[in-house]
Amino acid sequence: MRYSFRMFFLACLLSLNLAIAQQQVVANDVERGEKLYSRRCGACHSIDVNRIGPKHRGLLGRTAGSLTDYDYSDALSHSSVVWTKETLNAWLENPQALIPGQKMGFRLKKEDERQDIIAYLVRLKD
Template identity: 45%
Template sequence: MALRTPFLILALLATAAPALAAPLAGDVARGERLYGSRCGFCHSLDGNRFGPRHRGVYGRHVAAVPDFRYSKALAARTFTWNDQTLDAWLADPKRFVPGTSMGARTASPQDRADLIAYLRAHP
């Protein structure tokens, strides 16, 4: 049993390593292309569409665009959009805020980092 303990610790550390890694650097230009192809149907930087406008979303409180009607689930939240919240939202909005109307997910961590870099670049 004593021999298994070091292997178990190494296995746990290897599993946790991705979570301990530094955040991915985002590419603004690639994020712009991704935004146009994946987000642009429902969102724009400066006008509300099916979703709220995104200019200034980074650092803004959730559900804070005054002339957009948010889902009850999103309107009930109190967080601010930052690297962590945007990453969780883009990865799986319905898991991050159950009851939200947004269902589009971005599986790739690099794609999420690039989209966040693009949004951060448009205060």
């Protein structure tokens, strides 16, 4: 009886630890994503201000090319792509393949960097 209680207690502790470790992994991805965002995207984009490229706050769930205060290419403003983790991944890997005629002259080849930047963008509050 005593023994099984102790086992139960240990199992609880273990699963709590796993849950915390899992959270930590996500937090690390977001933190790396934030740094990578400023390094890889910061020359053209910012979160809250349109620059060479459009601002990114509220990106997830938005239709591509739908900000009213940014001058998109015709290709992007007529696109019906909706930004999700999947479409963003395809866009960053090869924007021209996803939306031919677009004007973002940049590709991010590294899968892990794309994933971290997307993890960061997903967490941005509206």
